[in-house]
Amino acid sequence: MSTAFEKLMNGVAGGLALLKVLSENSFDSVLITDASAEGKITYANKSFKKLTGHDPSEIIGKTPRILQGPGTDAKVIERLSDSLKSGRKFEGKAINYKKDGTPFIMYWRVLPIKVDKKITAWVAIQREGSVI
Numbered sequence: 001m002s003t004a005f006e007k008l009m010n011g012v013a014g015g016l017a018l019l020k021v022l023s024e025n026s027f028d029s030v031l032i033t034d035a036s037a038e039g040k041i042t043y044a045n046k047s048f049k050k051l052t053g054h055d056p057s058e059i060i061g062k063t064p065r066i067l068q069g070p071g072t073d074a075k076v077i078e079r080l081s082d083s084l085k086s087g088r089k090f091e092g093k094a095i096n097y098k099k100d101g102t103p104f105i106m107y108w109r110v111l112p113i114k115v116d117k118k119i120t121a122w123v124a125i126q127r128e129g130s131v132i
């Protein structure tokens with residue numbers, strides 16, 4: 001049984017147009033990496049720029065580690081690393097740093113995109129929080 005979202009996505013062109021509008025206009029930051037061990041950034045939306053100060057065009061090919069710094073909780077990153085290795089989703093919060101060095105609390109989820117059971121990419125949904 002298809003969900004309402006899957007039904008909407010059935011037409012490929014319509015599905016792509018819909019996904020594009022959703023991502024480009026989301027109030028949350030959307031960051032996508034490839035499936036490699038380093039997780040190279042392949043896409044970031046406008047809200048990512050608003051949140052972090054990084055222009056998407058400058059960070060393609062880098063890794064989301066650019067957001068980390070001395071205050072980033074190593075235990076949270078270890079948990080994320082374990083999730084990536086085992087192909088599981090992650091949710092957490094940690095101190096990250098904007099392009100100008102300002103620290104902030106990042107709340108984020110990372111989810112695998114699977115095609116025929118093989119991970120082809122990782123998608124993160126991110127937002128700023130005020131408490132840790």
Ligand SMILES: Cc1cc2nc3c(=O)[nH]c(=O)nc-3n(C[C@H](O)[C@H](O)[C@H](O)COP(=O)(O)O)c2cc1C
Binds near residue numbers: 064072108123
């Ligand atoms: C899609 C995706 C989004 C990520 N977003 C963040 C993030 O917003 N903040 C952060 O501190 N780490 C983020 N990471 C984690 C780092 O890229 C990296 O995987 C993590 O630091 C573990 O690797 P390391 O132990 O080599 O540092 C993200 C990873 C992926 C795959």
